[in-house]
Amino acid sequence: MKEQLVKFESEFSIDCVIFGFEAGELKILLIERKNEPFMDWLALPGDLVENDEGIEEAAERILHQLTGLHDVHMEQFHTFGAVNRHPRGRIITVAYYALIRIDSQRELKAGQFAKRALWHSVNDLPKLAFDHTEIFKTGFNKLRRRLSYQPIAYELLPEKFTLTQLQQLYEAILNKKLDKRNFRKKMLSYGFLKELDEKQKNVSFRAAKLYKFDRRKYSKIFQSEMGVDVDI
Amino acid sequence: MKEQLVKFESEFSIDCVIFGFEAGELKILLIERKNEPFMDWLALPGDLVENDEGIEEAAERILHQLTGLHDVHMEQFHTFGAVNRHPRGRIITVAYYALIRIDSQRELKAGQFAKRALWHSVNDLPKLAFDHTEIFKTGFNKLRRRLSYQPIAYELLPEKFTLTQLQQLYEAILNKKLDKRNFRKKMLSYGFLKELDEKQKNVSFRAAKLYKFDRRKYSKIFQSEMGVDVDI
DNA sequence: GCAAAAGTGTTAACTTTACACCCATGT
């Protein structure tokens, strides 16, 4: 390694695939760029990493700037470093995904690079700026894989939810229909869903029971269970 | 994003966890550093990424410099970007792992940063330079996870191998004993092991049948099967 | 009363686990 490193220009960035679930649809948070290159295109939210900033920290900052949210679980999934991925120079980008509850009350802030921020369904995305379409696809695939061995979906739902909502979310992510009875049996068998003494309101049909996640039980189950990890 | 990017100094690097299997033990390829910082420490092989070089390309270059090998399957697994991970400045590093067949004929080249390169068992690693111990652990865990849903282990074995060797390799990676009959049944059921008309030689006990991987069948099975991927 | 979604069990198929002995070879 070069042993004389002076001051560096920042040349890496973070891009975020921020998933949300609304109206039965899986969505991601996009910005509409206000500058060249790719002016007016839709893009993933992202920014350069500051010199005194860790990369997780940078990812959290970007998410916070857009949504006002803190302490959201983010997961790094891939780093993209093709030589010409960015027209303005050599920038490699570390991509993260996050799962958040969409709160229609909360206003989205566009941030410095954007005209506006918006939730967009994952199903009819236009071509995105830079290599962001590829980044999105990679992130979506990681999310799918992860969901099939770890039931992380609850991070996308409101605090109280019905089993049907949970199932619709799984179906939206995995892109296939699931059997209602088998799905419920399995989810309940994990033991981290807590049935509430409360039902859906304002529906024009039989109201469903509401559930919430018991995070304590959840982490107990899914830390020991997945615990194949080395620690030497 | 900063819209005026001039010429950049390189500030990202690649580090590689290169796995091999020899004498019933899982090993990784390490270098002994010849310069400060961490002179004489063991470290993962790595280098800065050149300005006109993609990151996969850089990873392949590093592996090639050490082993003389080309066209080895490498997999990016995580990017490490803590502010102070490198004493000489802000360097983020993209980590890859590779699985290779150890060939005791082939000489290892140390490369420019190293006194020498060596294979070291994963079981009694000393503390490594920089954050390389953490990088190694992360990579080893990814390998384990991956192996439990995709039988990638054959990349570590010689072309012809016995089922016992394959099992020992699984046991070394997963760090647990497996049942011989169940293991064989399962591996053979995949259908990508081809039995050869040949046996082990020079052993002082009953010689075992040799097998080889049928890569065609392997990729057919494990590309359609895992094929939950989106392509929009 | 009807439209819409909630809620509920059983069976068959398949997968995983547990388990022990004889066989072939070299010395």
Next chain:
DNA sequence: ACATGGGTGTAAAGTTAACACTTTTGC
């Protein structure tokens, strides 16, 4: 002949998959 690892099958347990009707509620 003995030591070493090679090679083999079956039964029980657990998991997943397929499948259809009754209940509740609002309109």
